[in-house]
Each structure stands twice: as C-alpha cells, then as structure tokens.
Amino acid sequence: MPMRSIILVIVAIVLAGATALLARSLLSSNGTDQQTAIEKPAESTKVLVAATQLGIGKIIAREDFQWQSWPDERLHDSYLVNGLVNAEEFVGHVVRTAVRAGEPITRAQLVAPGAQGFLAAALTPGMRAVTVPINNISGVAGFIFPGDRVDLIMNHEITDSEGNNRTASETVMENLRILAIDTRTNNAPSEDGTAPSPQVGSTATLEVTPKIAEKITVVTSIGSLTLSLRSLAGDSEDGTLASFAPNDAVKSHTWDADVSHLLPTVDPNKDKNMVHLSRGEEISVLAFPKESGQ
Structure with missing residues (x-):
C-alpha cells in the first residue's frame, strides 16, 4: 500500500476518534445541564392567603393565614408578598370583608387595631362593646389578647345577716370575647437577653349583649373585677369547642369562709323559711323571709 494511502487512513482514524470523544463530551454536558435544571426548582412568588x-368581624390570629406560592402572571398589586411585608404585623387585625380559604389577603380587607372603624368591624351584629378597668393581676399579667374568651369575676364586700362584713367573689359573666386591650409588648430584648415581656394596660373592651352591658356598668360600681381566661378548646371533655354564646347567668360564687377555716360559714338561708313542694316526682324548694319572732 502506498505511503500516502496509509497516512490518509491514519488521519481518518484520528479524526473519527476525536469526533467520537467530542460528541460524548457534548452529550454528557447536556445531560448534566438537564439534570441540574430538573433538580433546581423554579422560584415563585409567595403571597399571604x-x-x-375568615368571616366579617374575625380577629386575626397567626394560624389564620399562611404563605402560598402564586403564579407571577396572576399577581395583583394589592396582594401581600413575602419579603415585602411581615406577616406578624397583621395579627390582631379584624376582618372587614369575608375572605375564603386559600384566597389572597389584602390590606383593604382588614382593619388595624386603633384604626377608625376597628370596633364597629369587630362587633357581631346586635352586640355591644363595653370597657372595664384592669390591672396587672386582674388582666392575667398581660397574657390576654383580642379574640380571647374570658369570664368576668366580681370581688366585693357583703354585710351578712348578723352585721358582719364578709368578702365574696362571683362569676357574674361568662364566655365574653375580648375586642381590644391596651396591652403593649416591648419588642426590644432586655439587657440579659431574655424575651420581651408584656406591659399591661388599664382597660379591656368586651363584646356583650345590650343587657349584659347594663349589668357590667352596675358590677363596676359594686366591686373590683378580674378577668379569667378561658381555654380555646372550650369546657367539653372531648376537646370540641364549646358554644361561645355569652351567658350572663351566675355560675358560681365563693365566700371568704370557703377559703379560710378561721371564718364562720355563711348560711344564705339563715333568715328564711324553706318549704319543699312536691308535685309528683318533681320536688322544688321555696324560700320565704322569716317573720319577727320566728
């Protein structure tokens, strides 16, 4: 075979090998790029939903909203975008217009505490707002916030039938919703690095029926008031929510003698005649004031 032919064959083999290596390198590079593109998720904008x-008058809690990815082509200027707003700032706002589950929240749908129309938006139709005085003790050390449910306890002095001044407490109202409370939290950490503590205000505003509003006005003139915080789970043993309809019936009371064995017991029927009335299986007790000499 001529030398020229041998050289051409060798050059062809070298070119073929180089072409194969180049093609293999390109295929490997494309495969890596595609894998990287698949593994890297596409970034999307998150909005508050x-x-x-959320019904009208709902006082917003942190668990009532969440961040959710939203298509950029469907974004609206009124949506609250992650990174541009702090979700925590909307805790305690009240819903002005109803918001469906999964629907983006806008500022126009909420009313901030202290803003004009806040209480009017928070009030359930037919209900009223009434304000009561509190302090560090009666306000549960500042750990009661808008949306919580409380019982109202009245502490006062009573003169018994023998002329002795006694002290008693009564649960005069139950299951009242807190609309507003002038408690503030100092966001700056303390010098020792501990978490900030609430600073208790002096008033709490409650949602009540018109009749209960009248009664609370009387209660505040009789004695001092204490708020008793209720569990969000209600009072049922199975953990289901109890009915949140305000109840103005007195559920319980405690005399000073009930907490101290040094004080004489109080007999509320001491000056009464008790009559048991039986009507078949139904038995009722009637009390009549004792007449002089009895």
Missing part, C-alpha cells in the same frame, strides 16, 4: 374561612 387565608388558611381558613
């Missing part, structure tokens, strides 16, 4: 149905 309602985690559940």
